[in-house]
Amino acid sequence: MPDVGSDQKLVERCRRGDGRAYEELVVRHYRSVYALCLGIMANTEDAGDLSQESFLAGFQKIRALRETDRFGHWILQIARNLCIDTIRKRRALAKHQADYRPTRQDESPHPSIDILWAVETLPEDLRIPLLMFYFDGKDADGIAEALHISKSNLYQRMRSARARLYELLVEKS
Amino acid sequence: MDLTCKTIREFMADRIDGLLSDSERDKIELHLQGCDGCRAYWDQLQKQDRKLSDWASSLEPELRSGLEQTLAAVRTEAGRNPVAFSHRRIGFPYQQAIAAGFLLVIGFFAGIFGTQWLSRENLRTQADTLNPNIRAELTAEILAQVRTEMEQANEQTKQQLGKEFSQKLKETADSFTQTLNRDREWLSTTLTVWEGKRNEERASLYRDMAKLAKITENEFVRTRQYINQSRTLIENDRSSDRISEDPTQGSEL
Numbered sequence: 459m460p461d462v463g464s465d466q467k468l469v470e471r472c473r474r475g476d477g478r479a480y481e482e483l484v485v486r487h488y489r490s491v492y493a494l495c496l497g498i499m500a501n502t503e504d505a506g507d508l509s510q511e512s513f514l515a516g517f518q519k520i521r522a523l524r525e526t527d528r529f530g531h532w533i534l535q536i537a538r539n540l541c542i543d544t545i546r547k548r549r550a551l552a553k554h555q556a557d558y559r560p561t562r563q564d565e566s567p568h569p570s571i572d573i574l575w576a577v578e579t580l581p582e583d584l585r586i587p588l589l590m591f592y593f594d595g596k597d598a599d600g601i602a603e604a605l606h607i608s609k610s611n612l613y614q615r616m617r618s619a620r621a622r623l624y625e626l627l628v629e630k631s
Numbered sequence: 632m633d634l635t636c637k638t639i640r641e642f643m644a645d646r647i648d649g650l651l652s653d654s655e656r657d658k659i660e661l662h663l664q665g666c667d668g669c670r671a672y673w674d675q676l677q678k679q680d681r682k683l684s685d686w687a688s689s690l691e692p693e694l695r696s697g698l699e700q701t702l703a704a705v706r707t708e709a710g711r712n713p714v715a716f717s718h719r720r721i722g723f724p725y726q727q728a729i730a731a732g733f734l735l736v737i738g739f740f741a742g743i744f745g746t747q748w749l750s751r752e753n754l755r756t757q758a759d760t761l762n763p764n765i766r767a768e769l770t771a772e773i774l775a776q777v778r779t780e781m782e783q784a785n786e787q788t789k790q791q792l793g794k795e796f797s798q799k800l801k802e803t804a805d806s807f808t809q810t811l812n813r814d815r816e817w818l819s820t821t822l823t824v825w826e827g828k829r830n831e832e833r834a835s836l837y838r839d840m841a842k843l844a845k846i847t848e849n850e851f852v853r854t855r856q857y858i859n860q861s862r863t864l865i866e867n868d869r870s871s872d873r874i875s876e877d878p879t880q881g882s883e884l
Contacts, residue, residue, distance in 0.1 A: 573679065
C-alpha cells in the first residue's frame with residue numbers, strides 16, 4: 459500500500475491527469491538525472507539539456523511504466539539511453555567533420571591542473587559514480603541501485619576514481 | 632610503495648566516503664605519522680574532495696535553473712499532450728469532469744454498438760443548457776486523450792509484438808479515431824443532457840447507462856480475449872529477438 463507522497467502514488471496521480479504530480483516527480487529526481495547525465499556527458503550544458511529531454515520523454519511515456527514504484531530507476535534508464543544516443547550521433551557526425559571537438563577539454567587553459575579536466579578524463583565507469591556521489595547527496599544505496607551494481611562495487615569504483623584523479627592531477631603534472 | 636601503503640591508501644578513499652570506524656581511522660593516522668608519501672597522498676585526496684564538493688556547490692544555481700526550465704517544459708508539454716484531462720486546464724471541478732468523462736465514454740460505446748436505448752434525436756432536443764465553449768473544450772480534451780492512449784498502446788505493442796501486427800493495430804486505431812470524429816457531435820449532445828436533466832430523469836438515465844456498461848464490458852472481454860489469442864500466436868512464432876520492457880530507445884555503448 460503506497461503512502462500518499464510515494465513515487466508510486468505520484469505516478470498513479472499523473473496517469474489520472476494530475477500534471478502537478480509529474481512536476482513533483484521532476485523535483486524529486488532532477489538531481490539524480492542531472493548527476494547521471496553529467497557523469498556520462500562530462501559537461502554541464504549537455505547535462506542540463508539531456509535532463510530536460512529525459513523528463514519530457516518520461517512524461518510522454520509514463521503510461522508505459524509497468525512498475526510504478528520504480529519511477530526513479532526508470533527515469534534514470536531513459537536518461538542513460540538518451541545520453542548514449544547523443545554520444546553515438548556525435549561520433550557519427552565526427553566521422554564527417556574533421557574539426558569536431560566533443561567536450562570542453564580543449565577549451566581548458568591549464569588542463570593538467572584542472573580538476574574538471576581530470577574528471578572528464580576518467581573512464582565512464584569511474585566518472586559516473588563519482589559525480590553522482592557529489593551531485594546527488596552522497597547516497598550510496600541509491601547510486602548503487604541506479605547503476606545496477608553492488609554497494610561494495612560502488613565503493614571500489616570510488617577508490618579507483620580517487621586514485622586515478624590523484625595520478626592525473628599529481629603524478630602526471 | 633609497499634603493500635601497507637597501498638592498503639592504507641584504499642582506506643583513505645573509504646575515509647573520505649565516510650565508511651571507516653574510529654579504530655580504522657586511528658590506524659591511518661598512525662601510518663601517516665611515519666610515511667611522508669602517504670601524508671602527501673592524503674592531503675591531495677582531501678584537496679580533491681574539497682574541489683569536487685566546491686564544484687558541485689558552484690553548480691547549484693545551474694541545477695536550480697535547469698530544474699525550473701524542465702518544469703516549464705513539462706507544463707508546456709502537458710498543455711500539448713495531456714496525460715489525461717486535468718481540472719486545472721479545463722477550469723471546472725475535477726469530480727464533475729470525471730463524471731462527465733465517464734458518461735461520454737459510455738455514450739461513445741453506446742453509439743459504437745448501435746444500442747437503441749438512448750435516442751439521439753431525443754437527446755439533441757434537450758441540449759440547451761451547457762456552455763458551448765466548455766462542452767467543446769471538454770469533448771476535444773477527451774478525444775485527444777483517447778487518441779493519445781491509442782498511440783501509446785500502439786507504440787508499446789510495436790515494441791513487443793513486431794511491425795506487421797503493429798501495422799494492423801495502427802489501422803484499427805485509425806479506424807477508431809475516425810469513428811470518434813464522426814461521433815463528436817453526438818458525444819457533445821450527451822454531455823449537454825447530463826448537464827440539463829432534472830434529478831429524477833437522471834435516475835432513469837443511470838439505469839440505461841448501467842445496461843450500456845454491461846454491454847460495453849462484454850465487448851471489452853471479447854476484445855481482450857481476441858488480443859490475448861493473437862499475442863499468444865505471435866509470441867509462439869517469434870524468435871528470441873525480444874525488446875526490453877523499458878520504453879527507451881538507446882542501448883549499451
